[in-house]
Amino acid sequence: MNRPHRRITACVLAAAAMTLAGCSQQWGWYVVNPATPSGLTNLKFLIGGLQQTVLLSLTAISISVVAGLAIALPGLAPSRLLRGFNRVFVEVVRAVPILVLILWVYYGMPQIMNVSINVFWAGVIALALSDSAFEAEIFRAGIQSIDKGQYEAAHSVSLNYRDTMWFVILPQAIRRILPALGNQLVYMLKMSSLVSVIGMQELTRKANELVVTEYRPLEIYTVLVLEYLVLILLVSAGVRWLERRLQADQGS
Amino acid sequence: MNCTENGREPMIQVDGVSTWFGDFQALKHVTMDVAAGERVVVCGPSGSGKSTLIRCINGLERHQEGEIRVDGTLLAQSRKSIDSVRSKIGMVFQQFNLFPHLSVLGNLMLGPVRSKGMTRQDARAMAMRFLERVRIPEQADKFPRQLSGGQQQRVAIARSLCMEPKIMLFDEPTSALDPEMINEVLEVITELAESGMTMICVTHEMGFARRVADRMVFMDHGEIVEMAKPDKFFTKPESRRCIDFLDKILHH
Numbered sequence: 303m304n305r306p307h308r309r310i311t312a313c314v315l316a317a318a319a320m321t322l323a324g325c326s327q328q329w330g331w332y333v334v335n336p337a338t339p340s341g342l343t344n345l346k347f348l349i350g351g352l353q354q355t356v357l358l359s360l361t362a363i364s365i366s367v368v369a370g371l372a373i374a375l376p377g378l379a380p381s382r383l384l385r386g387f388n389r390v391f392v393e394v395v396r397a398v399p400i401l402v403l404i405l406w407v408y409y410g411m412p413q414i415m416n417v418s419i420n421v422f423w424a425g426v427i428a429l430a431l432s433d434s435a436f437e438a439e440i441f442r443a444g445i446q447s448i449d450k451g452q453y454e455a456a457h458s459v460s461l462n463y464r465d466t467m468w469f470v471i472l473p474q475a476i477r478r479i480l481p482a483l484g485n486q487l488v489y490m491l492k493m494s495s496l497v498s499v500i501g502m503q504e505l506t507r508k509a510n511e512l513v514v515t516e517y518r519p520l521e522i523y524t525v526l527v528l529e530y531l532v533l534i535l536l537v538s539a540g541v542r543w544l545e546r547r548l549q550a551d552q553g554s
Numbered sequence: 555m556n557c558t559e560n561g562r563e564p565m566i567q568v569d570g571v572s573t574w575f576g577d578f579q580a581l582k583h584v585t586m587d588v589a590a591g592e593r594v595v596v597c598g599p600s601g602s603g604k605s606t607l608i609r610c611i612n613g614l615e616r617h618q619e620g621e622i623r624v625d626g627t628l629l630a631q632s633r634k635s636i637d638s639v640r641s642k643i644g645m646v647f648q649q650f651n652l653f654p655h656l657s658v659l660g661n662l663m664l665g666p667v668r669s670k671g672m673t674r675q676d677a678r679a680m681a682m683r684f685l686e687r688v689r690i691p692e693q694a695d696k697f698p699r700q701l702s703g704g705q706q707q708r709v710a711i712a713r714s715l716c717m718e719p720k721i722m723l724f725d726e727p728t729s730a731l732d733p734e735m736i737n738e739v740l741e742v743i744t745e746l747a748e749s750g751m752t753m754i755c756v757t758h759e760m761g762f763a764r765r766v767a768d769r770m771v772f773m774d775h776g777e778i779v780e781m782a783k784p785d786k787f788f789t790k791p792e793s794r795r796c797i798d799f800l801d802k803i804l805h806h
Contacts, residue, residue: 454614454650455710459665459717460641469664473655552655552697 314336314394328374333518334525338357345511348525351508355533358422358497359490360503362429366490367483370437375467377442388438395435401496402429408500425497433490440482477548484541495530563626565590565721565752566611571620573610580606581617581778590720591687593747595763595784596756598773599799604756607773612643613752613756625720641669644714650706652698658685658709658770659694662716669698670717677716684712686741695758708742715746722746758803764788774798 322474334348377388398406408424419427448471456466459484476483499506509526564587573581575730581603588594596604609615611622613629613636622629626640653661662681666672672680685691688708690701691798698706707727714722722745747753747766757763763770763784770787772780772795780787780796791797 449649449650449651451647451649452653454645454647455653455713457614457640458612458643458668459713460637461665462669465668469668470653474653477655529768552699 317524319443330518330521333516333521344516344522345525346358346524347512348505348508349531351503351505352529352533353381354502354504355491355494358425358502359428359487359494362426362494363487363490364385365430366433366486369434373434373438374441374445377438378445388407388442392435392438393549395431400428400432400493402498403432404496404552406501407431421497421500421502424500425494425502429493429497432493433486436486437483440479440486441475444479444482446469448474457497469503477552480541480545480548484538484544487541491534491537492530562735564588565592565625566754567623568607568611569621571607571622573606573615573617573619574582580776583612584776584778585620586778587608588721588752588770590751590752592645592752593766593768594754595767595769595772596765597758597760597799597803598772598779599779602773604771605725606776608645608725608754608756612640612645612723614645621638625736631711632803641717642720644717644719644722646707646710646714646722646724647697647729650698650703650730651712652710652713654698654704655755657695657697658690658701661698662713665713666716672764678715681712684715685709686743687715688712691698702735703731704738705732707739708736711739711742711746722753724753724757726756726758726761728757740766760788760800760804771789772799774799 332338334345336345373388373391376384377392379385404425407428408419408421411424411427412418413552452470452474453466455544456470461470494504495506497503498510501507505526509522513522566586566588567584567585571581571584572579584603584607586594596607598604606615609628610617611624615652616631622639625642625779627635627638627642629635629639644645654665656664659678662684663677666677666680667674682691682694685694688711690708690712692703693701693705693709698709701709706771711727727743728739731739738760740759743753743755744762744766755763767784770780770784770795771778772787772791775794779793780791782784788800789794791800
C-alpha cells in the first residue's frame with residue numbers, strides 16, 4: 303500500500319470511529335441495556351418482532367416458490383398462449399415496487415373484494431406475489447439449463463411429463479438454483495420490513511414505535527440492523543449447509 | 555427389405571419416411587424393415603441421418619412423411635401411440651444420459667417403478683439381475699459421476715433392459731468412450747445380440763459390426779445407399795460412396 307492510500311484509509315477509519323463514538327454526542331446505550339429493568343423491557347420489545355418477521359417471510363417465500371414454479375412451467379410450454387401468460391405475469395408483477403404492492407393490497411384490494419384483510423395476510427400476499435415473478439424466472443433458467451438428453455432418457459424409460467419433471471428435471475434444476483433461491487429468502491427477510499408501513503408488528507415496526515417513545519434512534523436502529531444481520535447470517539449458513547448436503551447426495 | 559421371408563410380420567417397418575429440420579432434409583424417403591431377432595448395424599458419415607432414423611423410430615424426432623410401425627403399432631402423433639411404441643423400445647445414447655442425482659440402482663428402478671407400477675422390491679431385484687448381466691453389480695449404490703465412462707454406458711444399457719423392451723436401439727454407444735473402455739461395452743452389446751434381442755446399432759466399430767450384424771445399412775445424405783449382409787457389405791460393396799466411406803474408416 304502506498305502513502306496516499308494509507309492516508310485515505312486512516313481518514314475513513316477515523317471518521318467511522320468518531321461516528322460510532324457519537325462524535326460530540328453521548329451514546330445512550332442505557333435504552334437497550336439488558337442490565338437495567340427498562341433497558342431489558344425495551345430489548346424484549348424489539349426482539350418481540352422477530353417471530354412476526356420470520357413467520358411472514360417464511361409463509362411468503364413458501365407460497366412464492368410454489369407459485370413461481372407454477373408460473374415458470376407455462377413459460378417453457380410449446381403453446382404460445384401459455385408462454386404469453388408467463389411473460390405478461392412476470393413483466394407486470396416485476397414492474398410494481400413492493401411498497402406500492404403492499405399499499406395496494408392492504409388499502410386497495412378490500413374495496414374491490416369487499417372484505418377487510420389483516421396486515422399479516424396483506425403482507426404475505428404482497429410479498430409472495432412480488433417474489434413469485436422472480437422465482438418464476440429463476441426456475442425457468444434452472445429448468446432450461448438441464449441437458450436435453452435428460453428428457454430423452456426419461457422418455458426412453460416411459461416416464462410421463464409429470465414424473466419427468468418431478469423425478470428427473472426438478473431435482474437437478476433445484477440443486478443448480480439453490481444459491482439463487484437462498485438469495486430470494488434473504489431478500490424476502492429484508493423486504494418484510496416494508497410491511498411495517500401498514501402496521502404489522504414485525505422487527506422494523508417495533509423499532510419505529512420504540513424510537514417514538516424513547517427518542518434514541520441511533521441505538522435502537524443499530525440494534526435493528528444487528529437483528530437483521532444475525533437473522534440473515536443464520537439463513538446464509540443454512541443455505542450453504544443445504545448446498546453441501548445436496549452435493550454429497552450426488553456422491554462427490 | 556427382404557427380411558420377411560419367414561412370413562412373420564417385421565418387428566420394425568419404416569416405410570417412405572422423410573423428415574426435415576427447417577429447410578434441411580435429414581431423412582429422404584427411407585424404407586427399411588427389421589425382423590424380430592434381427593441385428594442391424596447402421597453406419598455412414600456424420601450428418602448422414604443415421605441417428606435421426608433411430609430417433610424417429612422411438613418417437614424422439616417426428617417424421618413428417620411416411621409410416622413407422624413397431625411390433626404392429628403405428629407410430630402417430632397421439633400420446634397413446636407414442637407411449638405404446640416407446641414402451642417396446644430401449645434406447646442407449648452416445649452421452650449415456652444417466653440421471654446424475656440418482657444412484658445406479660435409482661437410475662435402473664425409476665422407470666419400472668413409475669411407469670410400470672412395479673413395487674420397489676421387485677424393481678430392485680430386477681435391477682440387480684441386469685447389473686449382474688452387465689457385470690457391475692458392485693457399483694449398485696454409487697452415483698454416475700463415480701463411475702468410468704464404460705461403466706456408465708453399461709449402467710445405461712441395464713437401465714434400458716429394466717424396461718424389458720422388445721427392441722434395443724443404440725446411438726453410437728461407444729463414440730464418447732476412451733479407447734480402452736470400448737471393448738467392455740461392445741462385449742455387453744454382443745452378449746445381448748446373442749440372446750436374440752432385436753436391435754439397431756449406429757456405430758463406426760466395424761469389427762464389432764462384422765461379428766454381430768445380420769445386416770449392414772450404409773446411409774449418406776439422409777438416404778439408405780446400401781443394405782447388405784456383412785460378408786458382402788465388407789467385401790463387395792456396390793456404391794461408390796460406400797466404398798469411399800469404408801476405405802476411410804477401415805484404413806486409418
